Amino acid sequence: MSVLNLLYYPDPGLRIKAEPVKKMNSKINKIINDMFETMYFQEGIGLAATQVGINLKIIVINIDQIEEIVLINPKLIEKYGNSYIEEGCLSIPDQRAKINRSNFIKIQAINRIGNKIEITASSLLSICIQHEMDHLEGKLFIDYLSLLKQNRIEKKIKKLYKFKNHNKYEI
Template identity: 45%
Template sequence: MILEIRMFGDPVLREKCAPVDGIDDDLRKLAADMQETMYEAEGIGLAAPQVGVPIRLFVYDVRDPDIPPGVLVNPEIVEAEGTVKEEEGCLSIPGLAEIVERSESIVARGLDLDGEPVEIRAEGMLSRCIQHEKDHLDGMLFLDRVSPLKRKILLGKWRKRDRD
């Protein structure tokens, strides 16, 4: 089922999300619906708060044949190395993109939908995607990672888009 993606300004996007206490069929259904929604919106990641559910869960698919799509429950980034600046956008702020500095490579840990521990060593687009989606779980948006001047310019574009 395609879910409604919450847009910038919705308070759920600024919430620090609650840990997932248990993995059940409802959570698996939510993850499946989130994946379907992500594909429909042509995104590479989608966090639960983006569909109005403030829990620590996200889905991803960076569209690389060597990197399978996945789900992380209660993710943590336990290692980070290097920095890289690349353009990012967000399904909750469509039409806006900006250069964002992130760690070049990371190690993330969490659970899969069977409740089994997962460790992901990521670099490139997968590293960026995991960091971006984890930010959503902490109530952060990519706009929070750009300079105040860039943020002001981007927010001006967003407001103008809303008026038009």
């Protein structure tokens, strides 16, 4: 396993819509393993493939440090309820904002071994899945904010970091 390079906002790669995984194979399993390694290295609870420059519909999640969840080609089936929670993102370091998400969701996906699964999630898991599914559509949590708040975050990021090599920041 290896740690992959994380894309940081405003990298245009974060705005690309991911393509469906067509076939499970050893290459996809390596990507999944590397994504988990990267997520743990970055001390995150979820990671979408687009965040590491891989334009495939793959999400890895581990919110409790116990159960690893792999979602391939996830589709939202049902959602209800509201939850405002402060979100952050590995690709937008040191920035957080309260976002309105559905508290309960049901999704269909393919798991790590290629089986179709259905997951009903609430609370933090629901929010994490929605956040990562947004990444697969080229959407970031800051897109839910007002333009004024988006501009403030962008100014903070530009002040804190210098954008270098299209995908890395230098402090």
